[in-house]
Amino acid sequence: MMQSAGCRTLRLVQLPCATLRATRRARSTRSVSTRALQNSRRPLSNSVSRSFSTQPSRCYAASKEVKFTVDNYPNVKRDARFSQLTREDVDHFKGILSSPSSVVYAEDDASELEGFNTDWVRKYRGKSQLVLKPKTVEEVSEILKYCSKRNLAVVPQGGNTGLVGGSVPVFDEIVVSLSSMNSIRSFDEVSGVLVCDAGVILESADSYLRERNHIFPLDLGAKGSCHVGGNVSTNAGGLRLLRYGSLHGTVLGVEAVLPDGTILNDLQTLRKNNTGFDLKQVFIGSEGTIGIITGISILCPRRSNAVHTAYFGLTSFSQVKKAFIKAKRDLGEILSAFELMDGLTQDLYHTATKKPYPLDSRYPFHILIETSGSNADHDMAKLEAFLEQVMGEEIVADGTLAQDKSQAEELWKWREGLPEACAHWGGTYKYDVSVPLNEFYTLVEDCRKRFEEAGLVGGTTNESKPVVGVVGWGHMGDSNLHLNVPVRWYDKQVEKLLEPWVYEWIQKRKGSISAEHGLGFAKRDYVQYSRDATALEIMRRVKKTFDPQGIMNPYKYIPMDA
Amino acid sequence: MMQSAGCRTLRLVQLPCATLRATRRARSTRSVSTRALQNSRRPLSNSVSRSFSTQPSRCYAASKEVKFTVDNYPNVKRDARFSQLTREDVDHFKGILSSPSSVVYAEDDASELEGFNTDWVRKYRGKSQLVLKPKTVEEVSEILKYCSKRNLAVVPQGGNTGLVGGSVPVFDEIVVSLSSMNSIRSFDEVSGVLVCDAGVILESADSYLRERNHIFPLDLGAKGSCHVGGNVSTNAGGLRLLRYGSLHGTVLGVEAVLPDGTILNDLQTLRKNNTGFDLKQVFIGSEGTIGIITGISILCPRRSNAVHTAYFGLTSFSQVKKAFIKAKRDLGEILSAFELMDGLTQDLYHTATKKPYPLDSRYPFHILIETSGSNADHDMAKLEAFLEQVMGEEIVADGTLAQDKSQAEELWKWREGLPEACAHWGGTYKYDVSVPLNEFYTLVEDCRKRFEEAGLVGGTTNESKPVVGVVGWGHMGDSNLHLNVPVRWYDKQVEKLLEPWVYEWIQKRKGSISAEHGLGFAKRDYVQYSRDATALEIMRRVKKTFDPQGIMNPYKYIPMDA
Structure with missing residues (x-):
């Protein structure tokens, strides 16, 4: 179906062992490999930096006890206005909730509480003694009415998959889990x-x-x-x-x-x-x-009849921007993903997985484009026309179109497998930021330069240096960049080069220090880099309007003191 | 390009005198015809009902003075907490605004004030003595800082094109017009x-x-x-x-x-x-x-390269729903409008304009579908496939596809010319509501039955009856129905049949009494039909959080007393 454009030819991907795409998003695929552990001079710890997220790794970290948040952050003090939970409180909750299993109390069963106290990235751990699992909105109402009366602090919890410590207690807040309201x-x-x-x-x-x-x-x-x-x-x-x-x-x-x-x-x-x-x-x-x-x-939108996936190599970020403009123009209403991965990310994935590159060469930039539409023939025709354009005008250097679902899934791995690939050498300093497209990749370049000048970069082979490299990928269609610094060990020198430099860099460009992960506990004290004092003051007023006692998810989100 | 489907053939529209679509949306086309005046037993007045909107008609109403809102609604009292404007206040504003033309004061030039005091539908008229036209955000800030200090009430005003009296003063509020901030x-x-x-x-x-x-x-x-x-x-x-x-x-x-x-x-x-x-x-x-x-x-989205417009006739509302589902499925990402017009609306437009119907027959329901996409051939192919489907399955009875821009504009008139067509006989009782799609058209049927049972419907010919008919059209794709009752004269009997019946009907279906026009002055006292006491109480808290003195656009939006 594809036509060659100019001197370049388009190859069809022939990738071995295609696995189901559903699998690559499952939690079980996120474990850190044994090799990562061996290479790690200093083991992953929860105390390095408030903005540091360890690579999600339940199976690795399960062997280590997560430190209590209050021990990692001794400056954060329990708000003395909140009452201490009593046995009478627990009895009250048992009385208002319809099912005995809706009340999990530490004195009855401490083991079940652990999963509710510890966050998914195993960086934050609270000391809650009580989890409530209401089954109806009326039960939630009764719980909060009582907590409000008694001044008991509360943490609402969903799937507890957040990356910023927002869904677990810091001290002894009561966890209200929504897991029993699932219809x-x-x-x-x-x-x-x-x-x-x-x-x-x-x-x-x-x-x-x-x-x-x-x-x-x-x-x-x-x-x-x-x-x-x-x-x-x-x-x-x-x-x-x-x-x-x-x-x-x-x-x-x-x-x-x-x-x-x-x-x-x-x-x-x-x-x-x-x-x-x-x-x-x-x-x-x-x-x-x-x-x-x-x-x-x-x-909810209708399911698309047709989904197509293409992967390209480009020689510069200015070409990436051109390709983005052309994709928006030619693919228009069917464009459903425009993901950017820099060349080094692809090297890391290649090294970590030993998989052959999708294209003959590795380029400074790669993009993954997905279309979703109601007519497969039309969508393929649009994609082919787009390809001919961008290759004819030498905007992209090479590209490949997945011919079936499993090939598409293989291509997606070169984007979605990156968090794991980065963690391969030990750990990763991660930033989830929004940056205006004009300077989208400049943050990575500036950061890389900073580390190279400091002589801290060892690549994938020099094991005497902490930093493997500075890489960037992200949802370029949404201006959402993931800046990652994969390291062999956590290093104060590295941290000092990163913070507050990254936040200041973002602030100067009017970017966002949290594009999609939120603030939670991790970024509460950094929000001023993205929102000014006026906005924060209005936010405090909004918070007080809805929660005058401050019992809802305290110690997080925004600082309540100016 | 079109293929015949079953026994039906698709015709290409051949409409005379196509005019530019831009024109049909211009304000000047909204005037009520002379015939409407002649047929009107009781002239259009501003005092009929708070929910009644006269058909926008500057050229008609220009000959009549608009009554002051306070005279039409004597129960609404000026809030005594607000200060009265003084000459010193005006001098202060002259001092803080950079341009002399930014201050329009009644004692200097009363005539210019009239346009700011009277709303676009000429139903509401305030008594403001002062209009301010700041040129910068800093000037707006200085104005409000002063108004807040002095407790002077303020009405922000944009283009003053609202339909619910939200943008004009009720009493002597200062108008802050944004017209000089237009870069x-x-x-x-x-x-x-x-x-x-x-x-x-x-x-x-x-x-x-x-x-x-x-x-x-x-x-x-x-x-x-x-x-x-x-x-x-x-x-x-x-x-x-x-x-x-x-x-x-x-x-x-x-x-x-x-x-x-x-x-x-x-x-x-x-x-x-x-x-x-x-x-x-x-x-x-x-x-x-x-x-x-x-x-x-x-x-802002990219401009679509291709726009197609089609017009169909259908025999029942259940067929309309089927067509909507098929359109969402087959046209998917290119569907940009799905507008419903009942048969009677098309009769009214036909009678008022003397234009031939777009199809050979007039059907109980008509829909107008527009697609916007990046590839004209693809979009046309999708539209044709959709047409063959819906005609093959006898979901639509007849249809026509515009072949060029002017034909598309002619077809759009059968949808967008409806407000004017309804006003042709004198005036219209208008409701802009959201109704779940399952009962989308039932409101019109129920309302029609109500008027027929009351013996008030005279059709287009029986001039002894007030009601011409009960019609419905709207943005079906958004569940947004415009229920219209065109009348020869305004009649208390008609009003009593409509209100609060319409609002109660909407409330029972959890619809919205204001889908897109807002609340303003007109619907402040009806909002409880769409939002419950809890929501309204929270809204009052939000209002007080941002505007503790209540100086911003008072007497409107939501009732501030429970």
Whole structure:
């Protein structure tokens, strides 16, 4: 089907051992290899830096005890206004919750609590003595009414897959888990509107919708564990944002419980409703600080009949920008992903996995383009025309189009396998930032230069240097860059070069220090790099309006003192 | 290009005298014909009902003086907490605004004030003595700082094209017009992000973008006059929402001035930014009640290379629903409009304009479908395939595809000319509502039955009856129905049959009493039909958080007393 363009030829990928794409997003694929451990001079620790995320690695870290957050951050003090939990409180909760299994108390069963106290990246660990798993919005309301009366602090928890420590307690906050509220309430195939409990797992919602020829407008790596309520309360971004927009546009309504137990039933199913303040918007991205989302209604797009995936090599970032403009123009309405990976990321993946490069050569930049449309022939024709254009004009140097699903999945691995590949040498300093496209890649270049000048970069072979390299990839279609510094060991010199330099760099470009991961505990004290004092003051007012006692998810999100 | 399907043939439209589509949306086309005046037993008045909107008709109503809102609604009292404007206040404003023309004071020039005091539908008229036209955000800040100190009430005003009396004073509030803040600040062709002043006229922004191969993600009838800041502050819906989503998804940032003069500079240009509460969302749709939007940043889609328009006849609403599902499936990503018009609307348009019907027969339902895509051949092929399907399965009874731009414009008139056609007999009772698709048209049927049973319907010929008919049309793709009751004269019997019946009907279906027009002054006291007491109480808290003195756009939006 492909035509050659100029002197270049387009190859069809012939990749061995294609595995299911669903697998590559499963949590089990995220483990750090044994080799990573061997190469690590200083073992992964939770105390290096507040902005450091260890590579998600349950199987590795399971062998080590996670340090308590309060020990890592001794400056953070328990708010003395909050009451201490008593046996009477626990008895009260047992009385208001319909099922005995809805109350998990440390004095009854300490082991089950651990999973709720420790976050997914095993960096934060709280000391909660009580987890409550309400089954209805009324039960959530009764819980919060009581907590409010007693001044007991609360952490709402969904799938606990966040990367910034937002969903686990810091001290002894009560965990309210939404895991027992996991029913689809309704789906309308004509309008595409889904109404469901907050505790429905994203993948379950997506599967339910796929059977009905629709998809959830959000997709992300943790889909097998994360809850849709958590997605909404953290305003998750992910892989489909380029095409379907943010949750602020697709979520039509929320059901939420305010800290005083008031139930806000705003589960609208209408695309248009201009009747006063759009309250749900305040809850989207509020990270559990103003109430607990117990249900959502969301507009779901139809499932695309055809999905195509292409992978390209380019010689410079200015060519990448040209390709992006052409893709937006020629692929227009079917463009569903435009992912950038720099050459070094591909080297790391190649070295770590021993897989052959998808193209004959490795280029300074690679992009992965996906289209999703209603007509396979049309989409393929558009993609071919785009390819001829960008190759004819020498915007891309080489490219390959996946011919079937398994080839597409293999190509996607060169993008989605990067977090794992980076962790191969020991660990990674990770930043999830938004940068205006004009300077999208400059952050990586500037950072790389910084480390090279400091003589800290050893590449993949020189084991005497801490830094393997400085790499960047990301959802370029959304201006969302993942700056990663893979290291052999955690090193104070490296940390000092990174912070606050990265945040200052972002601030100068009016970027965002947290594009999609949120603030949680990890970035509370860095938010001023992206939002000014006025915005923060208004945020504090909003917080106080909804949660005057401050019992919801304390110690996180934004600093409550100016 | 078209293939016949079954026993039906598809005709190409041959419509005479095609006029430019731009014209059909211009304000000048909205005048009520002389015949409408002659047939009107009781002249259009402003006192009939708070929910009644006269058909926009500057040239008709210009001959009549608009009654003051306070005379029409004597129960609404001026809030005694607000100060009275003094000559010293005016002198102060003259001192802080850079240009003498920025201050329009009644004692200097009363005539210019009239246009700012009277709303576009000439139903509401305030008694403001002062209009301020700041040129910068700093001037807006100085104005509000002073008003706040002096407790002077303020009405922000954009293009003053609203339909619910939200943009004009009720009493003596100071009008702050954004008309002198009308510059494009920046546009990035790679990301498609436009940053501009709030006072930029929507059509100007769209023209600017079209020259750069993009479009504004919003389009509506008043585009020639309305301001983008007003669009954002009223969360305008319009014609492109089906395709590009709501402003909550496309607006990336706002610059706004709070009632105390604080400038919130939240003009983000990033698609992803999860750093605290998304404050701009509170401003979108707040209708000037919490501050003044002075600038916006917005994500603009690329202009489509190809636009196709088709018009169909269908025999029942259940067939319409089937066609909608098929359109979503087969046209998918290129579907940009799915507009419903019932048969009677087409009769009214036919009678009022004497134009021949687009199809051989008039059907109980007609739909207008528009596609916008990047490849004309592909889009046409999709449309043809869709047509063969829906005609083969007898979902649609007949259809026609426009062959060029002027034919498309002629077809669009059968949808966009309906407000004018309804007003042809005198006036129209209008409701802009959202209804779940399952019962989308039932409201019209139920309402029609009600009037027929009451013996009030005279059709287009029986001049002894007030009601011409009960008709419905709307943006079906967005569940947005326009219920219209064209009448020969305004009649208390008609009003009593309509209200509160329509609102109660909507409330039972969890619809919205204001899909896209907002609340303003007209619907403040009806909002409880769409939002419950809890939501309203939270809204009051939000209002007080941003505007503790209540000086911003008082007497409107939501009732501040429970």
